[in-house]
Amino acid sequence: MSDERNAVGVSLEGRALAGWLRGRVEAWRRQEELIKRQQGGRVRESDEALELLRGYRGVARDLSLARRLLPGSRVIRYLEALLLRAFDTIQRPPLGSWAQIRQLFSRDLPREIHALRGAIAVSAALFLLGIAAGWGLVSLQPELIALFASEAMIETVQNGELWTDDLLNIVPSSVLSLQIMTNNIMVTFFAFALGAFYGIGTLYIMLLNGLLLGAVFAFTGQHELDGRLFEFVIAHGMVELSVIVIAGAAGMRLGEALLRPGLMTRTEAFRVAVSRAGVLVAAGAPLLVGAGLIEGYISPDPNFDLNFRLLVGLSYWLFMLLLFSGRLQSRRRSAS
Amino acid sequence: MEEAITIHSVGGVEVELPVAGLGGRSLAFIIDIHIRVIFAMAWGFGVGWFLNEVGIKGDWIGWLAVLPALLIYFLYHPLLEWLMGGRTPGKRMMGLRIVTEQGLTPGLGAILVRNIFRLIDSMPSAYVLGLVVAHFSARHARIGDIAAGTLITYEEALKLKALEGLFDEPGEGRAELSLKQRELLMELLERWNGLLPERRHAMALTLLRARGLEPPAKGLKYDGRLRTTLKGLLEGGEHE
Numbered sequence: 296m297s298d299e300r301n302a303v304g305v306s307l308e309g310r311a312l313a314g315w316l317r318g319r320v321e322a323w324r325r326q327e328e329l330i331k332r333q334q335g336g337r338v339r340e341s342d343e344a345l346e347l348l349r350g351y352r353g354v355a356r357d358l359s360l361a362r363r364l365l366p367g368s369r370v371i372r373y374l375e376a377l378l379l380r381a382f383d384t385i386q387r388p389p390l391g392s393w394a395q396i397r398q399l400f401s402r403d404l405p406r407e408i409h410a411l412r413g414a415i416a417v418s419a420a421l422f423l424l425g426i427a428a429g430w431g432l433v434s435l436q437p438e439l440i441a442l443f444a445s446e447a448m449i450e451t452v453q454n455g456e457l458w459t460d461d462l463l464n465i466v467p468s469s470v471l472s473l474q475i476m477t478n479n480i481m482v483t484f485f486a487f488a489l490g491a492f493y494g495i496g497t498l499y500i501m502l503l504n505g506l507l508l509g510a511v512f513a514f515t516g517q518h519e520l521d522g523r524l525f526e527f528v529i530a531h532g533m534v535e536l537s538v539i540v541i542a543g544a545a546g547m548r549l550g551e552a553l554l555r556p557g558l559m560t561r562t563e564a565f566r567v568a569v570s571r572a573g574v575l576v577a578a579g580a581p582l583l584v585g586a587g588l589i590e591g592y593i594s595p596d597p598n599f600d601l602n603f604r605l606l607v608g609l610s611y612w613l614f615m616l617l618l619f620s621g622r623l624q625s626r627r628r629s630a631s
Numbered sequence: 632m633e634e635a636i637t638i639h640s641v642g643g644v645e646v647e648l649p650v651a652g653l654g655g656r657s658l659a660f661i662i663d664i665h666i667r668v669i670f671a672m673a674w675g676f677g678v679g680w681f682l683n684e685v686g687i688k689g690d691w692i693g694w695l696a697v698l699p700a701l702l703i704y705f706l707y708h709p710l711l712e713w714l715m716g717g718r719t720p721g722k723r724m725m726g727l728r729i730v731t732e733q734g735l736t737p738g739l740g741a742i743l744v745r746n747i748f749r750l751i752d753s754m755p756s757a758y759v760l761g762l763v764v765a766h767f768s769a770r771h772a773r774i775g776d777i778a779a780g781t782l783i784t785y786e787e788a789l790k791l792k793a794l795e796g797l798f799d800e801p802g803e804g805r806a807e808l809s810l811k812q813r814e815l816l817m818e819l820l821e822r823w824n825g826l827l828p829e830r831r832h833a834m835a836l837t838l839l840r841a842r843g844l845e846p847p848a849k850g851l852k853y854d855g856r857l858r859t860t861l862k863g864l865l866e867g868g869e870h871e
Contacts (some may be wrong), residue, residue, distance in 0.1 A: 309809045311723020316810075317798035325792060334716075355644040368814055373794055375646045376787035382640055383735050392713070392739045473701060481750070488751045493775055496751075562777060569744055569778045577743060 305578075311365050319357055323377060326350040327467045333384045337543040351381040380530040388422040403574045405621025411544050411572060414551075418543035419500055422536070423503015432506075433513035443510040452518050472591025477534055479583045484540040487549070487576045491565070494550015501543040531590035533612040538586070541619075545572035582615055634770055636782070638734040650735050650770045651727050653762065656783055662721030665670030667707045700709040701854040709746045713739055718786075741779040749776030781798070795815075796865065808864070812838070816865045823858060835861055 329347045332502040358374040408415070414542045432439050440449060451458045458602065462471065482500070489496025551570050556564035593599055593607060635647040670671070680698040682688070686694075711719045716736045717729035729745070731737050735746040737745075752761030752773045761773035770782045797813055819826075819834055826834075835857050839846050842864065 312799045313810055320791070320798070326789065353643050355641045358646075359642070359644050365810060368810065369818075370794060370810075371791060371795070372787050373789045373791065376789055378640055378644070379638060379646055379648070379787075382638060382646075386733070395739060424795065465687045467693055469690045470697055471693075473693055473697050477701060477705075484747045484750055488748050491748070491751060491778065528659070534782075566778065566780050569738060573740070573744055574780050576747070577740075580695065 299499040301502070305327035308364070309424050312360075316361070316370065318387065319353075322350060322353055323357075326354060326377060326381060330380050330384045333367060333370070334387075335546050337434030348385065350380070350595060351385060354378050354381060362527035386417075396551070399437055399574055399626040400618070401621070403571075403620060404578045405624075407571055407574045408541075408619050408621075410550060411575065414547050415541055418497075418547060419540045421498065421501045422505040422543065422579030423538050425502040425507075426512075427505075428502075429506035429509025429511075429514040431509075433510045433517075437514070437517060438538055440510060440514040443507050443516065444559030449514075452515055452520060455518060455520070457515070457523055457527065459524075459595055468591040468595075470591075471595070472587045475531075475590045476584055476587030479587065480580050483539055483576060483580055483583065487546045490572075491553075492550075494547050497543050497550060500546070501540070504539060526604060527594050529601075530593050530599075530608045530611075531586045533608045534582055534588040534615050535590075537612065538582055541575050541579050543577045548572040578619070582618075585611060632860075636734060636770070636784070646734075648730065649781040651769055654763055654787070655725050655727055656765070656771065659719070659721035659725040659727050662724055663707065666720055667704055670707075671700045671704040674703060681810075685805060708749070709742055709852075711726055711747070712737075712742045717781075722783070723843075726786055726788060727783050729781050730784050732780050734784075737779065737781050740851065741781055744779035745775035745781055748773075748778045766867050797857075809844075812842070812863065816861055820858070820861060820865065828854060832857060 327579070328352060329343060332343065333347060354374060354377050358371065358378055360366060361370045361374060417564055429443065444452075448458050466474075482504070486497055486500045512521055512524065515524045546584070549565060549572060552564040552568035553561055560568065587606060589611065593604065614623070634650040636650065638646045638648060642645055664698075666797075675696050679692060680694060682692055705727045708719060708804070712729060717722070718727070719736065721730060729737055729742075731741065752758055752764070752775050754760045761775070764777075765771045768777065772782055776782055797810065799815065800823075815838060818837065819831065823831055832854070836846050844864070847853065847860055
């Protein structure tokens with residue numbers, strides 16, 4: 296490698312170091328290749344994993360040597376980046392994302408629903424309180440509907456029609472479904488995330504949505520349209536409102552974690568609550584896609600009678616209950 | 632305020648990951664939102680116009696024009712951050728990457744959480760809340776990052792290719808350079824066009840004189856000849 300010749304400005308140590316590093320380039324290249332293969336999930340051979348681990352130690356040694364002898368060098372920058380990538384690959388959790396999603400539905404979801412059953416009851420109670428308050432307000436002071444509904448909507452109802460009557464003549468079902476899905480998923484995420492304001496944001500969302508629903512039903516009732524509104528709402532509404540109530544419970548859990556972190560720091564408690572209660576939101580949001588489709592294709596279509604709507608609404612709600620309680624998943628497992 | 636997280640690697644070797652500040656994060660976001668909005672609008676209006684031209688109406692407009700546009704707009708961040716290992720095109724351009732507090736690639740759960748909380752970080756508008764929180768929080772984390780346990784760090788993009796030639800043995804009968812000198816030369820040559828001519832000339836002369844070499848005579852194509860001399864020196868040949 297190095298000979299006794301000592302050229303201008305180049306120490307023997309420097310030459311030896313260059314020689315050593317030159318000999319390591321191939322190992323680094325191999326390490327990069329192994330990282331790529333592991334990350335691509337193509338190879339799960341144990342000897343390759345062991346080779347990656349050995350290579351990782353080698354890179355750490357090279358880095359520490361380079362730091363001592365070549366401070367500020369680009370070799371260090373490269374080796375640090377390589378070491379971090381190897382570290383990342385080695386520390387990666389064994390489960391892939393799909394397996395995590397499966398686990399979310401089969402294990403985490405029923406567990407978290409059970410853990411948050413108290414919060415779900417409170418969230419539902421708040422929502423019902425909002426409905427009662429909205430109903431009461433508009434029943435006692437009919438002009439207060441102006442706070443909750445647009446002028447056009449009020450005018451339509453006063454003319455003895457529902458704003459949902461001509462819906463399909465204005466927008467196609469697909470666009471309607473998409474609008475509703477986007478809006479409902481947003482409301483659900485808001486109900487959850489606003490829990491970060493010590494739960495107050497979530498309380499506000501739950502009460503406000505209840506108020507709106509109660510007020511609108513009271514107002515349509517005054518014009519004898521509440522039966523038809525119920526007919527419009529029933530097919531999609533049960534799952535839609537249930538998901539929002541459940542997201543509200545998840546949001547309240549965040550607030551509770553911030554108010555009463557227990558033995559953890561506030562940030563830790565908040566994070567644990569996010570990852571546990573967030574499971575409910577992650578599972579609930581996809582259900583809103585189905586609810587949106589029902590609201591776009593079935594609810595505004597006058598060809599479907601009340602019985603069919605009730606059947607759709609109840610079946611979808613039952614499906615949600617089975618999914619959230621874990622019964623659906625365990626049945627599938629035992630069948631397979 | 633330079634901050635970093637320390638990764639404790641094997642054998643007591645530690646590596647620092649510098650945390651990105653508000654400037655880098657904001658610029659990456661501005662790049663991303665432009666890509667997001669332009670692609671979503673281009674798809675929505677482009678396909679909408681096309682369907683209208685060929686006479687397709689009604690339900691198809693929703694599924695073919697509106698749905699993909701919404702998906703591009705809403706799934707841009709979560710999907711790309713997941714598929715690109717904590718990066719988006721904007722973050723990549725700014726040399727940034729999302730990592731967990733342990734310095735690892737975030738999982739799907741953490742990515743979903745930080746994107747759901749985007750809703751409140753962007754309140755009341757233009758990410759005011761997120762910016763204020765990130766300004767005052769440790770490691771410049773917005774609410775979404777605090778909730779997900781993630782942070783944004785600068786990513787070293789140096790490839791093995793950039794070390795090529797650094798450890799080469801000197802050729803027959805040629806003077807050798809120390810690693811440090813080689814590196815300086817490589818750095819100067821790489822950045823040659825980005826430097827002002829007088830700066831790069833001054834640096835080139837310093838390097839040549841340190842090797843006891845005479846720079847080429849000034850005159851026609853001085854810049855190019857100076858560069859060739861440096862290249863020759865790096866490749867092992869001395870021009871005397």
